[in-house]
Amino acid sequence: MNRREFTQAMLAAGAAIPFSITRAVGQTRGGTLNTIIQPEPPLLVTAFNQQQPTLTLGGKIYESLLKYGADLKPMPGMAQSWEISPDGLTYTFKLFPNITFHDGKPMTSEDVVFSCMKVLTETHPRARQNFARVASAEAPDPLTVVFKLKQPFAPFLGCFDCTSAPIVPKHIYEGTDYRKNPLNDKAIGTGPFKLKEWVRGSHVHLVRHDGYYLKDQPYLDEIIYRIIPDSASRALALENGTVQLAQWTDVEFFDVQRFKAQKNLEVTTKGYEYFAPHQWLEMNNRIAPMNDKRFRQAVMHLIDRDALAKRVYFGSAKVATGPISSKTKFYDGKVKRYDYSIDKAKALLDEMGLKPDANGKRAEIKYIVPPYGESYQRAGEFFRQSFARVGIDLVLVGTDMAGWAEKVGNWDYEMTQNLLYQLGDPALGVSRTYVSSNIKKGILFSNTEGYSNPEVDRLFDEAAVTLDEAKRLELYSKVQQILVEDVPVAWTLELEYPIIYDKAFKNIVSTGIGSHETFGSVYKS
């Protein structure tokens, strides 16, 4: 064998390697995935409850028309193809054939129209806003759905993930009180897994849906969601292999590092692109001194956000530069940057007249610590120390979930921390925090800080109905510049929740919605 022949033989062998690997680790049927769900969801029907645990678990049971990749581009869900009319008003979806519900009845375009236009508009706040833009929805044949919009809505194609538009069976819900339907306990969807057993306080047991429409899927036989309320116990369960997957806040940020060192586990921060959790220090813009832009700018300067990411979130976060996450569309990285500078913060506070008294104290502000885990408490301590450096006494106030929701929703707070998902498009997940039309007392996750700027309202409104992506980018760049100058809230971090899983399981993260995915393609090697 000469050198040339040897090289050719090696190349041929190299070409064969990927093929042989693919075969060797090809999708195999069978296996059980044990994972965690916390807190225990109140019910599993994602059309009626959109808490994160409900969506994680319900995502295996209920599907929608589309999925979204890590690049946020739509992928086939129950719709195998789709078309948009040139005027951006008509969306036509073609469904996969042979989709059945878990009770064996076929899923057709009638179910889609019924779910989107009847059920979700009644029970799902986000979907209600999205489908309010629809003038008519039709089912011309069992596999075709046509939505006609009142006016163009650029992110309409982004409204069909399993969390935003889950499809429920018309034959079960039509003519009933949806929320009180006795079959809610059965959770009948079209997903690759169906509910076998739910032992309250203990576990939820899902088994494969044999009539699933995608060939050979699902590969796993079953998924067991164990309800483990204590975070230390959850970490131990992952460590000793009792569970093979943890997601979202199952594991505290300070535990993540040690799992990176555990050889059988994979730790990734992928799979959250659609949600892009964005965190900020929320300041009630109605109250002095937070009603002064210079104060809010000073807050941006006085928090060492790099240190916050490293010390409180142990590197599982990236510094946020403005209202739009760098992980989603239309992010503008060229906006004004607020570097960590105590001097600049002090100068701004002096300029607005908030000068220190004889004891060096400028102000006292009550900070409500969100009751969502230890990281929030640690962040509160971090902020307290940061504010103390410029003479502001941040008084930490503890509360529980109900107290926090009531105080923030009713604007009865001075400062707190907040976090929202960006949902793949600023028109879906960002504008709601800043537009004046969303200042609604009593409504959590609206524009609770009370910021109002007619120009920002105009730009967000125009961008939502503009179909040209370049034009949208331009509009969102403008709005980001204004918001970063005005600082309605002090953006802190883009959180990077981990997904930690046993390496024996493949395809755990295959889209931008990560662990909310159906898991039909997950297999055990």
Add this chain to the structure above:
Amino acid sequence: MIRLGSAATIGLMALSRIAQLVAVILVIATFNFVLVQAAPGDPAQVMAGQSGASDPKLLEDLRREYGLDKPYAVQLASYLGRVVRLDLGYSYRQRRPVVDLILERLPATLLLTVTAFCLALLIGTTLGALAGLAAGSVLDTVFTVLSLVLYATPVFWLGLMLVLVFSVTLGWLPPFGYETINVKLAPLEHALDIAKHMIMPVTSLAAIYLAIYARLMRSSIIEVAQQDFIKTARAKGLSGPSIVVGHMLRNALVPVVTVAGMQAGALVGGAVVIETVFAWPGLGRLTFDALLQRDYPVLLGIFLILSIVVIVLNLLTDLIYRLIDPRMTTGAA
């Protein structure tokens, strides 16, 4: 005659207590209602807020659905009316009858707490009595230090340490849960499986109570041992064991029974920490979750049941007093 008289007195007392029970329950139900409503937080807002999105229609729907839009007085009257009809209402969050939720969780909690309580009482009083009888000895010192350590150890920490040693390191015991999920076992195997799951939570829960009973029994025995009637018994020439069993233990048990009676009620609802650490599907966790969610019907239902349990246990404690110490029957005590 004396015995019949005692029995009649006990019977009358029991009847009188039962009559009081109904009135007390209604007062407690009212008090619970006011207390729960006084806590800040709107259940509709919690439910809507947790969805990550909310709007006025959802809040309005939820408030109307659960009658939260009605005045407090109307809600209270409606609640008391249901209590009289033995209807505990419907869970806001879980959308199921409260009775079902409580009955579903009660067996697991009772299994955990009754086992822990009995073990703690039995072992604690035995160790306490031995230490008291041998006061000042090495045995006494060892028991005293041991009970002090157990008393000072936080329950959750002990639980986690047990998991770390016996589950993670040694792999002997399941780290959490009530039973092995997803396996079919014969009845005996199933019972053994549950027993295996119980070892660590029961040990963790029993530890602190064991320490309390041991310390209480020890000091009680030492105190009783110095009483005149013990000296009299000794002077009469009674043997050591008959003095201990017949005179000292019965008298020394009175304060232990008092404390145990008070704690038994708290145990039913107070296992929340252990139930959380060991993912035990019991009533404590249901209470905690309901509190966080402001799930008023569930909270009120649990409070009411616990109140009844406490009242019944107090009644039993009174009866046990009289069995231990007949002087109490005649009111001499």
